[in-house]
Amino acid sequence: MVSAPLDTIERPSAAKERLRLWIRLLRASRLIEGELRERLKRDFDSTLPRFDVLAALYRQPDGMLMSDLSRFLLVSNGNVTGIIERLVKDGLVSRAAREGDRRASIVKLTATGERRFTEMAAAHETWIEEFLGEVSLADAERLSATLKTFRSNWEDGH
Amino acid sequence: MVSAPLDTIERPSAAKERLRLWIRLLRASRLIEGELRERLKRDFDSTLPRFDVLAALYRQPDGMLMSDLSRFLLVSNGNVTGIIERLVKDGLVSRAAREGDRRASIVKLTATGERRFTEMAAAHETWIEEFLGEVSLADAERLSATLKTFRSNWEDGH
DNA sequence: GCATGAAATTTCAAGGTTGAAATATTGCAC
């Protein structure tokens, strides 16, 4: 019988640890996402994708193109079409053709949308604090930094 | 002009840091999930939810109830019904009524399903290593531990 | 000016997701 390389037996395998990390990461997001979904529905009769769109628009008072939204939110073009349709119907968002380019439409928050979003954002913050409150500041900073590095590497390679 | 409390100006606010953590966590999962989805589709003509179900069943050779699956995967009952339907149609999964209880059905991997899953799992491992390879062993361990604690706390409180 | 490719968006089919209501079956109190 031949010994396996030290890496695979004696020491914790980095690959296995990263696989475990991914599984826990996914599970944590799903737990939190599920709870957020429930509460957005319960308290604001809204959804997470709608909240994401409102948050993106809130940061850009001059408005965004459909394609800006889809790039920023990491979702497909077709997806954004439907979500915006519903937000417009609800009066939270406005659409207008871009000056001199009838292909593109500029999407903005309405006054109602802005008011509504700030209410939702306030609740959102307290909910996240409720969920993650037991994570120490030090842990949050480390974790956050690791994830930021991960994302930078990702974007360099994709 | 009055000074704000030290906590909110001089020192990084723990709440803000945890909010940032959540945003990065969500973004990281979405990036990885999106890439996994594409590759599962491309290489196996499958999807992430199907892969999740196969993985759960692989760990339980004696089979699982529909409700076991829905609890374990954090998805609704109705959701599982549809996914299992398709997996059965594809021949990867079998269903049978539980002995003496015609309400419950026991779901298992077929031989084909098991073979198929091990292929997918192997690819999955190399993909995750590709995505997270730059996360050091130490960082992976810390992050993973933090997320585990988070989940334990969560489950105690819910 | 016109053709032709690029850019911005929509449409569509297939699938995933929830939560609530409906169905079917079981177990239990009496």
Added chain:
DNA sequence: GTGCAATATTTCAACCTTGAAATTTCATGC
């Protein structure tokens, strides 16, 4: 044994999601 709550699952409408094809408009080379 009957009634009734509990259990396991399905059904359904509404929404989210993707990726590919189609549509509309713009820009550019000729």
